[in-house]
Amino acid sequence: MSGLLEPGAHRAADLTGDAAVAEALRTVEIAWLHSLAKTGAMEAADAGRAAEALARVRLDVDELARKTEDAGNPVVPLVTALRGALGDDRLAARVHRGLTSQDTLDTALVLLARDAFDRIGAELRTTADHLAALAERHRDDVMPGRTLTQYAVPVTFGLTAAQWLAGVLDAGGAVRDRRDRLPVQCGGAAGTLSLVAELGPDPVSTGRTFAAELGLRWPGLPWHTRRRPITDIGDALVGVCDALGVVATDVGVLGRPEIGEVHEGSSPGRGGSSTMPHKRNPVLSVLIRGAALQAPQLGAQLHLAAAQAVDQRPDGPWHAEWPALRRLLELVITATSQATELVQGLEVDTATMRAHADSAADRLLAERGTSGDPAGYLGAAGRFVDTVLDRHRR
Numbered sequence: 001m002s003g004l005l006e007p008g009a010h011r012a013a014d015l016t017g018d019a020a021v022a023e024a025l026r027t028v029e030i031a032w033l034h035s036l037a038k039t040g041a042m043e044a045a046d047a048g049r050a051a052e053a054l055a056r057v058r059l060d061v062d063e064l065a066r067k068t069e070d071a072g073n074p075v076v077p078l079v080t081a082l083r084g085a086l087g088d089d090r091l092a093a094r095v096h097r098g099l100t101s102q103d104t105l106d107t108a109l110v111l112l113a114r115d116a117f118d119r120i121g122a123e124l125r126t127t128a129d130h131l132a133a134l135a136e137r138h139r140d141d142v143m144p145g146r147t148l149t150q151y152a153v154p155v156t157f158g159l160t161a162a163q164w165l166a167g168v169l170d171a172g173g174a175v176r177d178r179r180d181r182l183p184v185q186c187g188g189a190a191g192t193l194s195l196v197a198e199l200g201p202d203p204v205s206t207g208r209t210f211a212a213e214l215g216l217r218w219p220g221l222p223w224h225t226r227r228r229p230i231t232d233i234g235d236a237l238v239g240v241c242d243a244l245g246v247v248a249t250d251v252g253v254l255g256r257p258e259i260g261e262v263h264e265g266s267s268p269g270r271g272g273s274s275t276m277p278h279k280r281n282p283v284l285s286v287l288i289r290g291a292a293l294q295a296p297q298l299g300a301q302l303h304l305a306a307a308q309a310v311d312q313r314p315d316g317p318w319h320a321e322w323p324a325l326r327r328l329l330e331l332v333i334t335a336t337s338q339a340t341e342l343v344q345g346l347e348v349d350t351a352t353m354r355a356h357a358d359s360a361a362d363r364l365l366a367e368r369g370t371s372g373d374p375a376g377y378l379g380a381a382g383r384f385v386d387t388v389l390d391r392h393r394r
Contacts, residue, residue, distance in 0.1 A: 006330070006331075006334075007287055008287055008334040008335075008337070008338055009330055009334055011333060011334045011337045011338075012116075012119075012329070012330040012331075012333035012334050012337075015112065015115050015116050015119060015329070015333060016112065016116070016326050016329050016330045016333065018061045018064075018065060019061050020112060020115075021074065021108065021112065021326075022059045022061050022064060022074070022078065023059075024108035024109070024111045024112050025074065025075060025078050025104055025105065025108045026054060026055075026057070026059065026078070026082070027108070027111060027214070028103075028104045028107045028108050028111070028214070029054060029078075029079070029082060029095060029096055029099075029104060030051045030054050030055060031210060031213040031214050032096070032098070032099055032104075032210060033047040033050050033051045033054075033094070033095070034047055034051060034209075034213050035206050035207075035209040035210040035213050036094070036097075036098070036199065036200065036206060038209050038213075039200050039201070039202060039205045039206040039209050040200045040201055041098070041196065041199040041200025041201075041206055042094055042199070042200075046090075046091055046094065047094075049088075049091060050086065050088075050091045050094060050095060053085065053086050053087075053091075054082050054085075054086070054095070057081065057082055057085040059078070059081065060081070063077075063081075064077050064078055064081065067080075071101075072319070073101050073102075073105055073319070074105065075096075075101035075104045075105050076101060078104075079095060079096045079104075082095055082096075083095050083096075097195065097199065098188060098193070098195045098196040098199055098203075098206075099186070099188065100187070100188055100189050100313070102185065102187075102224055102313055102318065103185045103186050103187060103188070103222075105322075106185035106223075106224075106230075107184050107185045107186075107214065107216070109230075109322070109325060109326075110182045110183065110184070110185070110216060110229070110233075111214065111216075112326075112329060113179075113182065113233045113325075113329060114179060114182055114215075114216075116329045116332070116333055117175050117176075117178065117179035117236075118179070119333055119336075120175055120237075120240060120332055120333060120336045121172060121175050121176060121179065123333075123336035123337055123339065123340050124168055124171060124172040124175065124240070124336055125172065126340045126344075127168055127244075127336070127339050127340050127343050128165055128168050128169060128172065128392055129392075130340070130343040130344045130346075131161050131162075131164050131165040131168060131247075131343055132165055132388075132389055132392045132393075134157075134158075134161040134343070134346065134348070135158045135159075135161040135162040135165055135385050135388065135389060136158070136385075136389060137158075138156065138157040138158040138161060138348060138350065139156060139158035139382055139385050139386075140156055140158065140375075140378075140382060141156055141157045141158060141348075141350045141353060141354070142154050142155075142156055142353065142354055142357045142374050142375045142378070143155060143156065143157050143160070143261060143350075143353035143354070143356065143357055144353075144356050144357050144360055144364055144374075145364070151360050151363045151364055152364070153364055153365070153367055153377060154357055154364050154365075154374035154375065154377050154378055155378070155381060156378060156381050156382070156385070157261075157348060157350065157353060158381070158382070158385045159381045159382075159384055159385055160250065162384060162385040162388040162389070163246075163388075164243075164246065164247045164250070164343075165388050165389075165392060166388050166391070167242075167243035167246055167247070168243050168244070168247075169388075169391060169392060170239070170243065171236075171239050171240040171242070171243040171244075174235075174236045174239050174240075175236050175240065177236075178232055178233060178236040181217055181232075182216055182217060182229070182233075183211070183216055183217045183218070183219035183223065183229050184207070184210055184211035184214060184216040184217070184218060184219070185222060185223060185224070186206075186207040186210050186211070186222060187221070187222025187223075187224055188222075190312040190313065191221070191222040191224050191225075191312050191313070193206075193207065193222075224309075224312060224313045224314075225309040225310065225311070225312065225313065225314060226309070227302070227305065227306035227309050227321070228306070230302055230306065230321055230325065231299075231302045231303050231306050233302075233325065234298065234299040234302040234303075234324075234325065234328055235299060237295065237299070237328050237329065237331075237332045238295045238296055238298075238299040238328070240332050240335070240336060241291050241292040241294075241295035241296075241331070241332060241335055242292065242295075244288050244291070244292060244335055244336065244339045245288065245289055245291070245292025245293070247288070247339065247342070247343065248284070248285040248286075248288035248289040248292065248339070248342065249285070249289050249292075251264065251282060251285045251342065251346065252282055252285040252286065252289065255282050255285070259352075259356075260349060260352050261348070261349055261352050261353045261356070262346055262347060262348050262349065263280075263282075263346075263347040263349070264280075264282045264283070264284055264285060264342060264345065264346065264347070265341075265342075265344070265345020265346060265347055266280065266345075267341075267345070270283055270284075284338045284339075284341055284342040285342060287334075287335070287338055288335050288338050288339055288342065291331045291332070291334065291335040292335070294327075294331060295328060295331060295332065298324045298325075298327055298328040298331070299328065301320065301321075301324035302321055302324055302325060302328075304317075304320075305317035305318065305320045305321045305324075357374040357375075358374065361373070361374050364377070365377055
């Protein structure tokens with residue numbers, strides 16, 4: 001992605017760009033050599049020499065990209081490049097032997113997802129810390145509650161922030177759970193590991209060792225046509241955008257000039273207009289909201305492809321996953337980074353909140369049937385804030 005039409009994509013480039021993909025593919029191939037050696041399917045000395053040589057190969061990512069069209073996937077030109085750089089035909093023949101392209105690429109994408117989940121999880125934890133501070137600071141600051149765009153009953157900004165925090169904690173939990181269960185892909189040409197069985201005494205042991213080499217889970221059997229591992233990654237990512245989208249949309253609404261209860265923090269050069277010098281656009285909220293509107297369709301693409309994964313390895317649906325998953329990873333890495341900035345710099349105007357609540361007191365207290373101070377009709381709002389804060393501290 002160039003970034004011109006994906007604002008903020010540079011925040012994710014090191015984890016999702018072509019160079020990252022190529023390195024992940026290389027990592028998988030090196031791990032496979034070590035796994036063959038550890039399970040008696042290859043001489044340890046040969047595996048060590050080959051692995052060291054592969055680690056030194058300079059990969060021409062642009063050339064790999066050009067050759068990917070001819071092969072239909074990037075693994076074929078990558079393996080050709082790695083073998084050609086070895087300078088030893090006997091060792092070169094052992095590179096990738098027993099795997100298939102889908103094993104290498106699926107596992108590489110899982111590695112990319114793991115790195116992305118680590119970055120996303122760290123950003124969500126920081127965002128949660130800032131939201132917790134807002135919830136605690138404004139626990140009892142009254143503001144109008146709004147439902148279906150209209151005044152409802154009094155709430156507090158602390159409760160609003162606590163609801164945002166609960167959503168972020170939920171999303172972070174899903175990311176951690178998915179990250180810890182990421183599987184290796186290892187099935188060979190048609191999911192039987194037949195060639196690996198010819199190379200060594202126990203192909204399943206080789207698969208388990210492969211998973212351990214990469215710090216991934218051994219799934220028990222290949223998942224070439226059972227794409228739940230990929231759709232689960234997508235679902236966790238979409239869930240992050242769901243949670244952040246609520247925060248961004250609320251900030252955008254509450255920051256409208258006619259409401260003015262919160263504002264994005266200012267930053268030099270950010271939020272300006274090409275023609276109206278008075279404007280301070282809520283750029284971070286806008287971009288995060290844009291991400292939240294894109295993510296579900298990308299997740300749906302993964303599910304659509306999963307439903308068409310036929311035979312022992314699919315034709316086309318597998319290929320349709322790659323750009324959707326990479327864009328989703330890029331989108332969520334970017335959105336979580338932007339969300340950290342958004343909540344850290346959020347400006348809260350409690351005086352305006354209180355003025356709105358006081359001016360609309362009759363409507364906000366209509367449910368109770370008597371007039372009075374909106375702060376006297378908050379029910380369990382404070383306790384709900386405390387519940388979320390306790391969860392965050394744990």
